[in-house]
Amino acid sequence: MATASAPAATLAAEPEPIGRLSALWTTIRRKPLGAVSAAIIAVLVFTAIFADVLAPYDPLFAQPEHRLLRPSQAHPFGTDDIGRDVLSRIIHGSRISLWVGLLAVGIGTVVGMIIGLVSGYWEGRLDLVLQRVMDAIQAIPGLILALAIVSVLKPNTTNAMIAIAMVIIPGNARIVRGAVLSAKQNRYVEAAHAMGCRHPRIIAQHILPNVTAPILIIASIWLGNAILIEASLSFLGVGTQPPDPSWGLMLSSTGRAFMEQAPWLAIFPGLAISLAVLAFNLFGDTLRDAWDPRLRGTR
Amino acid sequence: MYKYVIRRVLMAVPVLLMSSLIVFGLMRIMPGDALTALMAESGNVGEKELKKLRKDLGLDKPYHEQYLIWLWQMVTLSPGDSIFTNEPIPVALKKAVPVTLELATLAMILGLAISIPVGVLSATRQDTAPDYAGRVVAVSGLSLPDFWLGTLVITFAAIWFQWIPPIGYVSFWEQPWRNLQQFLLPAAVLGFRLSAATMRMTRSTVLEVLREDYVRTAWAKGLAGRIVVYKHALKNALIPVVTIVGGQLGTLLAGTVIVETIFALPGMGRLTVEAILFRDYPVVQTNVMLVAATLVTLNLLVDLTYAWLDPRIRYQ
Numbered sequence: 125m126a127t128a129s130a131p132a133a134t135l136a137a138e139p140e141p142i143g144r145l146s147a148l149w150t151t152i153r154r155k156p157l158g159a160v161s162a163a164i165i166a167v168l169v170f171t172a173i174f175a176d177v178l179a180p181y182d183p184l185f186a187q188p189e190h191r192l193l194r195p196s197q198a199h200p201f202g203t204d205d206i207g208r209d210v211l212s213r214i215i216h217g218s219r220i221s222l223w224v225g226l227l228a229v230g231i232g233t234v235v236g237m238i239i240g241l242v243s244g245y246w247e248g249r250l251d252l253v254l255q256r257v258m259d260a261i262q263a264i265p266g267l268i269l270a271l272a273i274v275s276v277l278k279p280n281t282t283n284a285m286i287a288i289a290m291v292i293i294p295g296n297a298r299i300v301r302g303a304v305l306s307a308k309q310n311r312y313v314e315a316a317h318a319m320g321c322r323h324p325r326i327i328a329q330h331i332l333p334n335v336t337a338p339i340l341i342i343a344s345i346w347l348g349n350a351i352l353i354e355a356s357l358s359f360l361g362v363g364t365q366p367p368d369p370s371w372g373l374m375l376s377s378t379g380r381a382f383m384e385q386a387p388w389l390a391i392f393p394g395l396a397i398s399l400a401v402l403a404f405n406l407f408g409d410t411l412r413d414a415w416d417p418r419l420r421g422t423r
Numbered sequence: 424m425y426k427y428v429i430r431r432v433l434m435a436v437p438v439l440l441m442s443s444l445i446v447f448g449l450m451r452i453m454p455g456d457a458l459t460a461l462m463a464e465s466g467n468v469g470e471k472e473l474k475k476l477r478k479d480l481g482l483d484k485p486y487h488e489q490y491l492i493w494l495w496q497m498v499t500l501s502p503g504d505s506i507f508t509n510e511p512i513p514v515a516l517k518k519a520v521p522v523t524l525e526l527a528t529l530a531m532i533l534g535l536a537i538s539i540p541v542g543v544l545s546a547t548r549q550d551t552a553p554d555y556a557g558r559v560v561a562v563s564g565l566s567l568p569d570f571w572l573g574t575l576v577i578t579f580a581a582i583w584f585q586w587i588p589p590i591g592y593v594s595f596w597e598q599p600w601r602n603l604q605q606f607l608l609p610a611a612v613l614g615f616r617l618s619a620a621t622m623r624m625t626r627s628t629v630l631e632v633l634r635e636d637y638v639r640t641a642w643a644k645g646l647a648g649r650i651v652v653y654k655h656a657l658k659n660a661l662i663p664v665v666t667i668v669g670g671q672l673g674t675l676l677a678g679t680v681i682v683e684t685i686f687a688l689p690g691m692g693r694l695t696v697e698a699i700l701f702r703d704y705p706v707v708q709t710n711v712m713l714v715a716a717t718l719v720t721l722n723l724l725v726d727l728t729y730a731w732l733d734p735r736i737r738y739q
Contacts, residue, residue: 256437256438256441259441260438260439260441260442260444260715261442263715264445264714264715264718265673265674265680265714265718266673266677267677267681268676268680268695268711271699272450272707272711273449275699276449276452277452348566355568355570356570359568359570359681360680360681360684361700362700375570375571376570379574380685383574383577384578384581384582387578390571390574390578391575393571394568394575397568397571398563398566398571402562402566405562405565
């Protein structure tokens, strides 16, 4: 619920899930791109869940006699340098991308939210320190920070996830803090204080509902970015390790080496990444238009 | 204004200190210490040499002392040598920084040269074919990974035009033409990525400003369309655009990491990635701090440009 639309009289402001969904529905009807992006995301999730059934081959099954085959009926996206089916690898790769994206954004959002809530609600010295720490993390470009974290921890998928979460935290904390600061101005928060409500109750009942919309919007935009960072890390060789089929890794390992003889090795994984990121970006835009136009321009 | 600048500079100090703690901390969390990891990988260094090396590098001292020593090195701009190449870090940086600087500047220029005119066009011709085309390009710029674009650009330039960027970096001052050939593609890839967000922002702010009263006045008094759009509307629409551009400096620097790797340009990005991969921690620490300091400074400059663009903003 947007703070602006909350009149002071509604003391026990209940979140209105129906109102929010209907706002989303209205926006989607006006802007069909939102529906398209939602459909792409649905297909992605479906693919990731049923990868075992959908993939025509085992993604790790190598048939050296069928190496570097052009796209054909048997192998719609061709085969790679040791004869693995590219389509099957891309289908299984969707698992890694979505899984890393979801968990990284999940961790980043929750931790960022807690920091933002504490920071915005209590303000004071703690807020000052926390914000400077967030500034310090943000002063290091995300990819470089993620690279450093991964190389310290050991390059693999889980650590890539943790590194991406670290990159997400400061931005989220800042946005939540802002939302909390403005939510605190509401009369009903003051009233709750006056009535002797305890802090946890005020936060859960009166502050949190004001913060969920921005969090969901940012999270959906971050999902696209997280997938992109995972792919970049794997591309640089410090994310998912072979032989697992990560899209970024497929691009860097076989895609670049055989680009001229077998362009499909680079084209299809790249398309998969782009499509996934595009869908999440567009969906995030749609959520933002539906719920909180004031957030326009934040990323 | 001066007071504001001084306050902002003073505020940057704790931020950078905190960044340095994070970087230093990260480099020390590494399981074992840097050297054991390092030597285990190369495998032919005796225990005695290891001890000596550790002493030379000051790794036998307690952490807080190491940190203070390093901090002092940063402040006095004498960051020591690389563990791997034994080259003094300033020497390596002197070679790498101009490469990244040129790449980033070119990318920024290309990015702005695409995004602002297209953004304005998109706004003045709202909901027409050029507007849709511009927006599709913008969204795809946000979604196409730069490493993919880079790979495609190199390959298709080779396949279609039988043209490969000249290998072996030369500086602009030695052979300008050869240098530009090397930088054009990577800068275009980076610039395209950057232009996306700027284009979107330009479009939406110009749309907003075009509905302002003073723009209507400008039209009413019969000014030419070009002057109304560029002089009256664009100048006022630029402030949020500057914010976006400022916010992209981080993206730009991160992008150089990838693009330099793909296009084999010996810049900061590649230096840092290699240092990270080889755990050459003095180099990593120095580079990351340099990047952080650059970003903090640039962001301050961005904030100050607001005042220039919008005289209503007065910093106290």
